[in-house]
Amino acid sequence: MPKILVIAEHNGAKLNTSTAKTVACAASMDEAIIDVAVFAADASFIAIEAAKLNSVKRVMKYERSENEHSLAAIIAPQIIAIAEEYTHIFAPSTTFGKDLMPRVAALLGVNQISDVMSIESSRIFKRPIYAGNAIETIEIPMQDIVVATIRIASYAATTNGNSATIESGNPSKVKLPTHTRFVEIKSSVTDRPDLQTAAKVVSGGRALASEENFDIIYKLAGKLNAAVGASRAAVDAGYVPNEMQVGQTGKIIAPDLYIAIGISGAIQHLTGIKDAGTIIAINKDAEAPIFEVADIGLVADLFIAVPELIEALN
Amino acid sequence: MEKILVGLKRVVDYNVRVRVKSDSSGIETEGVKMSINPFDEIALEEALRIKERGEASEIIVISIGSTEAQQQLRTGLAMGADRAILVETDSQVGSLCVARAIKSFIDRDSVDLVILGKQAIDGDNNQTAQMLSAIWDRPQATFASQLEIKGDKAMVTREIDAGLEVIEIDLPAVISADLRMNEPRYVKLPDIMKAKKKPLEITALSDLNIDQGPEIKSLLFEAPLERSRGAMVNDVAELVATLKEKGLA
Ligand SMILES: Cc1cc2nc3c(=O)[nH]c(=O)nc-3n(C[C@H](O)[C@H](O)[C@H](O)COP(=O)(O)OP(=O)(O)OC[C@H]3O[C@@H](n4cnc5c(N)ncnc54)[C@H](O)[C@@H]3O)c2cc1C
Numbered sequence: 054m055p056k057i058l059v060i061a062e063h064n065g066a067k068l069n070t071s072t073a074k075t076v077a078c079a080a081s082m083d084e085a086i087i088d089v090a091v092f093a094a095d096a097s098f099i100a101i102e103a104a105k106l107n108s109v110k111r112v113m114k115y116e117r118s119e120n121e122h123s124l125a126a127i128i129a130p131q132i133i134a135i136a137e138e139y140t141h142i143f144a145p146s147t148t149f150g151k152d153l154m155p156r157v158a159a160l161l162g163v164n165q166i167s168d169v170m171s172i173e174s175s176r177i178f179k180r181p182i183y184a185g186n187a188i189e190t191i192e193i194p195m196q197d198i199v200v201a202t203i204r205i206a207s208y209a210a211t212t213n214g215n216s217a218t219i220e221s222g223n224p225s226k227v228k229l230p231t232h233t234r235f236v237e238i239k240s241s242v243t244d245r246p247d248l249q250t251a252a253k254v255v256s257g258g259r260a261l262a263s264e265e266n267f268d269i270i271y272k273l274a275g276k277l278n279a280a281v282g283a284s285r286a287a288v289d290a291g292y293v294p295n296e297m298q299v300g301q302t303g304k305i306i307a308p309d310l311y312i313a314i315g316i317s318g319a320i321q322h323l324t325g326i327k328d329a330g331t332i333i334a335i336n337k338d339a340e341a342p343i344f345e346v347a348d349i350g351l352v353a354d355l356f357i358a359v360p361e362l363i364e365a366l367n
Numbered sequence: 368m369e370k371i372l373v374g375l376k377r378v379v380d381y382n383v384r385v386r387v388k389s390d391s392s393g394i395e396t397e398g399v400k401m402s403i404n405p406f407d408e409i410a411l412e413e414a415l416r417i418k419e420r421g422e423a424s425e426i427i428v429i430s431i432g433s434t435e436a437q438q439q440l441r442t443g444l445a446m447g448a449d450r451a452i453l454v455e456t457d458s459q460v461g462s463l464c465v466a467r468a469i470k471s472f473i474d475r476d477s478v479d480l481v482i483l484g485k486q487a488i489d490g491d492n493n494q495t496a497q498m499l500s501a502i503w504d505r506p507q508a509t510f511a512s513q514l515e516i517k518g519d520k521a522m523v524t525r526e527i528d529a530g531l532e533v534i535e536i537d538l539p540a541v542i543s544a545d546l547r548m549n550e551p552r553y554v555k556l557p558d559i560m561k562a563k564k565k566p567l568e569i570t571a572l573s574d575l576n577i578d579q580g581p582e583i584k585s586l587l588f589e590a591p592l593e594r595s596r597g598a599m600v601n602d603v604a605e606l607v608a609t610l611k612e613k614g615l616a
Contacts, residue, residue, distance in 0.1 A: 064529065124534070125497065126506055148527040152509045155462065155497035164461040164583050167492045181591065182490050183385045187394055188589045194581035232537040233506040236522070240530030249528065253615070277616060289547060295512070295526045301491070302546055304528065310615045320384065327594065331615060333606070348597035351606050361603040366616060 054084050055175045060132065060144040060153065061091045061103055065121060068102040070250045071145035073210035078203040079143055080108035080211060082172050088113055090135070090222075092128045094121040104217040115222045122235035123149060129156040134227045136161060136198060140175070146202035146305075147249070158200035166191065166201040180204070184301040185324035205249070206307035206328045241294050245271075248297060251280035253310040254329075256299055259286035260315025260336075260355060267292050269359045270314060276366040282306070284316045300325035315355045318343025335359065368423045368516065368538065370476060371414040374469060374483040374495065375428050375443050376404040377436040381488055387588045394489075394588060403439045406484025408446075410544040412551040413514060414482050415447045422516050423480070425449050429472060431465045433457055437567060444562035445554040451565070456572035460582065466498035467577040473503060478539065480521075485510050485543040496543035506536035509543040 057079040062069040072089065079087045088111045089103045096114040103112045113135070119127050132153075136142060142157060144150035146168045158165035171179040176193045178201065193199050248254060255277065257270040267287075274281045282299040283292065299306060301321040307328035314335045316322060323346055326332060334347035337354050344350040351358060379385055380400040388395050403411075414426045428443035429452040430436040440451035454468045473481065486493035500507035508514075512531070513524035516538075525532045526545045572579075600606045610616035 125509075126500075129501065148510060148525075151493050152497065152507070152527075155494035156501040156507065158494075159463060159466060159498035159501035162463075162578075162580065164463045164580075165492075165494055165498075166583065167490075167494065177586065183379070183394065184488065184491065185591055186385045187387050188591050189585055190587040190589070192584040192586055194583070197581070230504075230506075232540075233508075234535045236533040236535055238527075238530060238532050285546065294530060295547065296528060296530045301488070302486070321381070327591070331613060332594070332597075333610075344599075345596050346594040348594075349606065349609055350597065350599045351601075351603070352599070353603075358603055362606065365603055365607045 054086060055082050055140045056086045056138065057082065057088070057141040057143055058135070058139040059087060059089045060142065060150070061089050061099060062145055062147060062149045063091065063093060063099045065093060066098065068099050069145070069147070070210055071147050071205045072103065073106055074205040074208040075143050075145045075203045076106050076108055077208040077211040078169060078172065079141070082175055086110050090115060090132070092120045092123070092131060094118050100219045104219050105213040105215055106211045106217070107213065107215045108211055109215055109217040112217050112219045113222045114219065117225065119229050124233050124235060125153040125156045126233040127229050128153060129160055130229060131227050132157050133160050135222065139198065141199040141201070143201050143203055145205050147205065150202040154200055154202050161198055161200065163197040163200060166193070166199065168204040169201050170204045170207040181324070184320050185327055186320065204305060206305045240296065245274065246278065246280040248280040248282055249304055249306060252308055253277050253279035254282050254306060254308045255279045255312045255314065256282035256284065256316060257287055257292070257314050258284040258316030259290065261287060261292055264292045269363070273312070273359055273363050276363055277310075279310070279312075284322050313343050313347070314359060316343055317341050318346065368479045370425045370427060370478045371417060371423050371480045371482060372427045372429060372469070372473060372476070372478040373407070373411045373414045373443070373448065373481070375407045375411065375430045375439050376484070376487045377401050377430065377432050377439045378404045378487055378489045381405055387590045391587050391589060393585075401435070401438070403442055404484050404487045406486060406488075406544055406546070408551040409546065409548050410482040410484050411443055411446055411448060412549045413544060416549065417516060427452065427476065427478070429454065429469060431456065431460060431468050431572065440567055441562050442554060444565040444567070445558040446552060447558070449565065451567040453567065453569045454572050454575065455569055459585070460572070462492055462494035462498055464577070464579055464582070465495050466502055468572060468575055469499055470502055471575050471577055480539060481541045483541065483543050485545050496541045500541035503541065506540040507543070508534060508536055508540060510545045511542050512545050512547045514542060514548070
């Protein structure tokens with residue numbers, strides 16, 4: 054019977070929704086028994102949230118002051134210390150999981166699977182390659198523990214309603230390195246919906262041409278209660294911060310509604326929105342590749358169409 | 368710091384629209400343009416800049432792959448690397464094997480810093496830097512957009528989902544480069560000529576004394592489900608009407 058350990062992602066205070074999506078993936082494996090591990094300085098509130106997730110059998114808390122900042126070099130050896138109990142170790146394919154899981158796999162002497170989008174059996178998985186232009190089915194060698202990151206855009210979050218048991222692990226036995234030290238996080242604080250989990254997303258591209266012009270994207274997003282995203286070109290040009298990039302090397306998202314404004318639709322961008330419900334594109338070039346994937350397209354100058362759209366939604 | 372090692376992977380150029388072979392056995396690479404993985408080019412550019420600031424004395428590029436990967440190593444030498452290593456193999460090797468191969472040259476050549484691209488745009492795995500630092504038992508600084516060397520330490524700014532994270536690490540260490548770290552230089556013709564004289568060492572993967580373990584097996588390659596072209600609307604009023612119809616506004 055598969056016994057799966059899901060590594061919880063959190064920001065020190067709250068559980069990230071990516072954890073509930075990873076649990077949903079784990080629960081899609083036949084007969085899986087699922088534990089969630091929380092590595093934190095103070096895991097109490099996070100563990101309570103994790104215990105509510107349906108399909109979870111047990112939540113393990115590993116509390117140490119060193120766990121305050123989720124550094125891969127610090128958490129990986131603690132996972133190794135408990136890995137023996139499990140057949141599979143999963144984490145979300147967010148920057149947290151991508152940083153951590155290869156380190157875990159290498160310490161266990163196994164290869165790692167990135168971006169699982171579907172579970173075919175306990176050893177057979179599907180994953181996207183080449184910016185989503187091909188899907189590969191892979192099989193893990195029989196004797197290996199399966200270490201994987203989960204493509205969260207492929208899963209709907211597990212619902213709440215459970216009350217799994219919460220236990221405290223004893224992590225103090227593990228010797229931790231001191232060679233990696235957290236200094237600071239710089240985030241642009243916003244009260245807008247979170248890009249990775251929002252039901253609606255409005256994104257702007259290079260065509261916005263300045264940080265100031267991006268205001269109309271924020272305004273439209275505000276009207277729709279949507280999160281704001283961007284193409285790489287808009288981030289590179291400094292119109293918006295890096296955490297807003299959508300695509301192969303940014304965030305892979307699956308909102309119900311995605312509105313691409315002044316974005317050409319490069320494959321690296323499209324791979325980030327393949328799972329969106331409805332895609333709307335506004336672009337002044339009728340030949341832009343974004344129209345090949347858009348459900349609704351409008352050929353227009355964004356500086357005229359977007360203010361009109363905001364007005365019409367009033 | 369003496370030596371910086373940079374990994375260069377030969378991949379299908381990012382402008383090529385890849386296709387799955389009709390027998391589902393792999394990706395069509397026949398006659399397709401091949402290039403250095405874009406993230407690896409950024410890694411090399413960063414190493415060259417460190418050397419140009421006088422903070423390192425030798426830049427070594429390494430590739431694990433087929434004999435054709437010599438082309439990408441030559442390009443790396445033309446960009447300014449001092450010497451190159453090809454670990455030759457015709458089989459598809461996983462990230463762990465690549466990390467182990469790189470590690471054997473870190474030990475042999477006493478490398479002080481390794482810079483790799485954060486992911487290769489073929490497999491999109493994003494693993495090798497993390498695996499290498501694990502088996503080397505050294506710090507990792509992944510998805511780096513800024514790197515500042517301070518003696519035997521480095522300050523690294525990382526692009527993470529929440530924004531930018533700054534960490535301080537002890538050297539030696541492994542850095543993985545993100546897109547915004549720098550803009551790689553263009554290679555000039557005289558540099559291509561000069562690169563032909565730089566040393567390029569070739570070793571068979573099977574001659575390295577590393578555990579090659581069982582690899583993950585590829586069973587099947589499929590084209591993804593394509594989204595189809597939808598309807599065009601003529602103006603904003605029509606757009607709003609369609610949105611309302613679908614319950615999206
Ligand atoms: C390794 C690699 C990884 C990458 N990863 C990503 C990624 O994660 N995400 C990503 O987005 N990109 C990524 N890219 C970059 C990608 O290839 C494109 O360069 C980028 O997506 C282009 O951004 P854009 O559509 O905003 O700009 P452009 O391609 O310049 O498109 C601008 C569009 O705006 C339209 N336009 C101009 N003016 C107006 C106007 N007034 N009104 C309406 N429309 C207008 C134009 O017709 C055009 O279609 C990556 C590239 C590489 C090589």
